[in-house]
Amino acid sequence: SSGINAEYGGALMWTIGKRRRAARDFPGANIIMDQFAAKPKQGRRRVGLIVEKAPARPHYPVLNTEGKVIGEITSGSPSPCTGKNIAMAYVDNEYTKNGTQVQVQVRKKKYVASKVAMPFVPTQYYNPPKN
Numbered sequence: 001s002s003g004i005n006a007e008y009g010g011a012l013m014w015t016i017g018k019r020r021r022a023a024r025d026f027p028g029a030n031i032i033m034d035q036f037a038a039k040p041k042q043g044r045r046r047v048g049l050i051v052e053k054a055p056a057r058p059h060y061p062v063l064n065t066e067g068k069v070i071g072e073i074t075s076g077s078p079s080p081c082t083g084k085n086i087a088m089a090y091v092d093n094e095y096t097k098n099g100t101q102v103q104v105q106v107r108k109k110k111y112v113a114s115k116v117a118m119p120f121v122p123t124q125y126y127n128p129p130k131n
Contacts (some may be wrong), residue, residue, distance in 0.1 A: 043093035044071065048086065048118040051076065054106040056087040056113070062095075063103040063110065070095055073104065081121045087113070 056076035061069045076087030100115040
């Protein structure tokens with residue numbers, strides 16, 4: 001998906017002024033405006049997943065426990081910081097609660113995944129003591 005895609009709320013449309021949208025005089029205008037005008041899929045959100053065993057890759061389907069497709073992986077890889085396989089996906093709204101169990105289909109096999117909060121690794125910026 002793109003940041004302009006209306007499917008996920010048109011998150012970046014504010015970066016293109018109304019006059020430029022109407023005139024379609026910016027690079028990629030036809031593609032971007034077509035994406036924005038497309039009918040959105042109802043109720044999808046980006047979530048973080050911890051996948052058991054195999055790492056999930058982009059475009060792999062996310063399934064509910066009954067095997068129905070509820071979303072799609074956008075990115076995934078093994079995480080050296082957590083020691084687990086992590087992924088981000090867009091899933092239907094009813095599956096966005098932390099701890100929700102779903103499945104990810106990786107090369108025709110289904111693996112258990114859990115919805116977790118992002119970021120996967122909390123930031124640990126140095127904050128000097130206040131005097």
